[in-house]
Amino acid sequence: MGHLLYALGQVNERTIKRFERDAEKIGKGSFAFAWVLDETDEERSRGVTMDTATSAFTTPNRKFTLLDTPGHRDFVPNMISGASRADVAILVVDASTGGFESGFDGNGQTREHAILIRSLGVRQLVVAVNKLDVVEWSEARYREITGRLLDFLTGCGYVKEDVRFAPVSGLKGINLARRITADNTPELAAWYRDASDLDKAGPCLVDLIDIFTMPERPVSKPFRLAVTDYFKGGTFSSANSVSVTGRISQGNVQLGEHVAMVPGGERGVVKAIDVDFESQEWAVAGDSVVLLIQGLDIQHVSVGSVVCTPDRPIQCTTRFEAQLVVFDPPVPITNGFPALLHIQSLNVPAVVHRIIETFDQRSGEILKRRPRHIRKGATARVEIVTETPVCLELFKDSKELGRVMLRKNGETIAAGIVTALFSR
Numbered sequence: 001m002g003h004l005l006y007a008l009g010q011v012n013e014r015t016i017k018r019f020e021r022d023a024e025k026i027g028k029g030s031f032a033f034a035w036v037l038d039e040t041d042e043e044r045s046r047g048v049t050m051d052t053a054t055s056a057f058t059t060p061n062r063k064f065t066l067l068d069t070p071g072h073r074d075f076v077p078n079m080i081s082g083a084s085r086a087d088v089a090i091l092v093v094d095a096s097t098g099g100f101e102s103g104f105d106g107n108g109q110t111r112e113h114a115i116l117i118r119s120l121g122v123r124q125l126v127v128a129v130n131k132l133d134v135v136e137w138s139e140a141r142y143r144e145i146t147g148r149l150l151d152f153l154t155g156c157g158y159v160k161e162d163v164r165f166a167p168v169s170g171l172k173g174i175n176l177a178r179r180i181t182a183d184n185t186p187e188l189a190a191w192y193r194d195a196s197d198l199d200k201a202g203p204c205l206v207d208l209i210d211i212f213t214m215p216e217r218p219v220s221k222p223f224r225l226a227v228t229d230y231f232k233g234g235t236f237s238s239a240n241s242v243s244v245t246g247r248i249s250q251g252n253v254q255l256g257e258h259v260a261m262v263p264g265g266e267r268g269v270v271k272a273i274d275v276d277f278e279s280q281e282w283a284v285a286g287d288s289v290v291l292l293i294q295g296l297d298i299q300h301v302s303v304g305s306v307v308c309t310p311d312r313p314i315q316c317t318t319r320f321e322a323q324l325v326v327f328d329p330p331v332p333i334t335n336g337f338p339a340l341l342h343i344q345s346l347n348v349p350a351v352v353h354r355i356i357e358t359f360d361q362r363s364g365e366i367l368k369r370r371p372r373h374i375r376k377g378a379t380a381r382v383e384i385v386t387e388t389p390v391c392l393e394l395f396k397d398s399k400e401l402g403r404v405m406l407r408k409n410g411e412t413i414a415a416g417i418v419t420a421l422f423s424r
């Protein structure tokens, strides 16, 4: 993604040269492009993305906010935080011998991430089949990977027409922002053709990103922004002001408007709005923003708080009902099962208080009432109780704020949608 941003002119030559020099000094020369998005010293010295990095880019027909999320197993909570704000996704897989297999076979990260992003509501996917340079742009390897992935992805809920593939090399910058030519990549040009015009090379990554369709934005619903980060200060800041970052999940906001922070209900006035790093007078659902809010005490803001329209705030509760799809928990889920509940960037301790029933996902037919446990692959209605109050919407009202994930011992065990909210 670093190389893609560079190819699209979002990063200048000087910065890349400096990253190359500095990366070389710590023996990580091949990571220069990764440093565009991996900004902390620890990420750079370890050579792994740990937190979600935000940047923006433009393609011929679209403006994108890029949320570069970690791939490593240890940082899945940060991946969930980033992916829960995504409309569409680019899944990068390693095509090198053994590289693809380690992500795909068993419980690899390619599998886990594909399931997670689908469970978070993402339907459209571009798969970047990366590092094809190390297998001499082998068509057989590309076909093997795309074939196996397509079977798997359609099996976990993606529709074939919404999944597209591109062979790329992130390191060499091939087939990212520009189609290949027989001169620059003859091995790939020999077989990668455009299906609708065989005289042309196949689409590059940006061509496929540019044809993502835009989801409908609930712009006229009450304003909601789930806080992913917050800090004191920011543009035009004053003593009692806080900047919050996040994506507007619904509604819109303008300068001078009053907003409320839930939980707590403290009110403030919006003094500045940044959308994709540019100052604006208003922002709408789908925008990733930084809001400077005056009149708020930073003590009353936390990750997972939701900034709302004061007269129609989001509900906050410790008890709700959800429909869960259970993945592959190490032990079956029973009444009283403790887990970590993830809602966007927030994670809180919770228990599956009560299993109400298991049912057939397709027909909705109830299979068992009050079962003693839920097994792998089953769908169940459950009541969940959280340790501290959480902000939630019913899924039917908000596709973003009505989704939850359950994780335990570093593994994602279930994904769910909120079907009822109870008073505490």
Ligand SMILES: Nc1nc2c(ncn2[C@@H]2O[C@H](COP(=O)(O)OP(=O)(O)OP(=O)(O)O)[C@@H](O)[C@H]2O)c(=O)[nH]1
Pocket (backbone or CB within 6 Å): 001, 030, 031, 033, 034, 047, 048, 049, 050, 069, 070, 071, 072, 092, 130, 131, 132, 133, 134, 168, 169, 170, 171, 172
């Ligand atoms: N040969 C080759 N190496 C690549 C290519 N793309 C990435 N690499 C190398 O793979 C290593 C990992 O690259 P990253 O960009 O950090 O990979 P990542 O998938 O973002 O990994 P996380 O940071 O853990 O999420 C670096 O040494 C890159 O130079 C490629 O297309 N070809």
